[in-house]
Amino acid sequence: MNLKNQYSKLTKAKYNVALVSLTLLFMSQLGFAQSQHEISIVGSGVFSTVSYDTQNAYIDQAQNGSIGLGYSFYFSRQWAVNIGAEYEQFKASLVYNTLQLSSEAVDIEGENFEYRYSADNYEEEQKLNVINIPLTVQFQTDGETKFYARLGGQVSLINKAEYATSIRTLTTSGYYAQYDAELFDPSFMGFGRYTNLSQKSQELELDTSFAAVIEAGVKREIDNIGGLYIGLFCNYGLNTIDKDTENTPLIEYNTENPTSLKTNSVLNTNLAEDVRLISYGIKLRFALGGY
Secondary structure (H helix, E strand, O other), X not given: OHHHHHHHHHHHHHHHHHHHHHHHHHHHHHHHHOOOEEEEEEEEEEEEEEEEEOOXXXXXXXXXXXXXXXXXXXXXXXXXXXXXXXXEEEEEEEEEEEEEEEEEEEOOOOOEXXXXXXXXXXXXXXXXXXXXXXXXXEEEOOOOEEEEEEEEEEEEEEEEEEEXXXXXXXXXXXXXXXXXXXXXXXXXXXXXXXXXXXXXXXXXXXOOEEEEEEEEEEEEEEOOOEEEEEEEXXXXXXXXXXXXXXXXXOEEOXXXXXXXXXXXXXXXXOOOEEEEEEEEEEEEEEEEEOO
C-alpha cells in the first residue's frame, strides 16, 4: 500500500514538472514570436496588512505575500498596459488585555435588558485569501538595464475570510432598567463567570477592495527572450471593506440558548474603524517576451 502511494505521488510530481515545462516552453515561443506581448510570473512580499483603527488593543500583522501571473501589451518600447491575476494572503491577530462592553438584548421570557460583559485577554485571529486583478500602465527606459514604473488600480476580491477567537475570562450580567436591578446569575440565563472560552473559525463578511497601485524598480533583459524585474511597490486600499455593523455587538446574547455564546469579529463591530487592505514591499517578476 505504501509503495502504491509513493508511486502515485511520484507520477503526480512528474506530471506537474512536465506541465510547468510545457507552459514555460509555450511562453518562451510566444515571447520570440511577438515581442509586443509579455507574459510574467510574479511574486511579492513582505507586508500584506489588514489595516484598521481600534482603541486599547495590540495588533500584530503577520508577514505575508502574493504570487500570480501577468500579461503586458507594448504600444512601443517604452509604454505598455498590464493586467494580471494574483493570489494574496493576509493574516493579523488582535489582543485586548481587558474589555468592558454592553448591548441591548431580550431574555427567554421576552424581557428587554442590557447585556453587560467584561473580558480578560480577548484574542482574535483574522485570515483573508484575496484574488487581486491589477490594471496598470508601465513606462520604461531603453537599454539592457532599464528603469521602469507602473501606475494604476486594482480590484481585490475576497475569496475566503475567517476569524477565530479565545477569551481567558469572561464575566456576564444582565441589567434590567425597568426594575433597576442587575443579575449576575443564574447561569442558565447566560449570566456568570466563564473561563478559557474559544470559538473555532467563522466566516468573516467583508466587501471588495479597490486599491491604487504604484510600482518602480529595475528591469534587466535576459538574452533577448524576456526580462527580470525587481522593484518596490505599494497597493493602498481606497475604500473601507467592513460592512455596516453599527449595531453588531462583539458578544451576542443568544435568547434561544443563553449558555451558548457567539463572538463576532472585531472587524464586524464598531470597535474597528477604517478597515482597508494595504500591501507594500518588494516585487519580483520573471517575464518572457516584451521589450
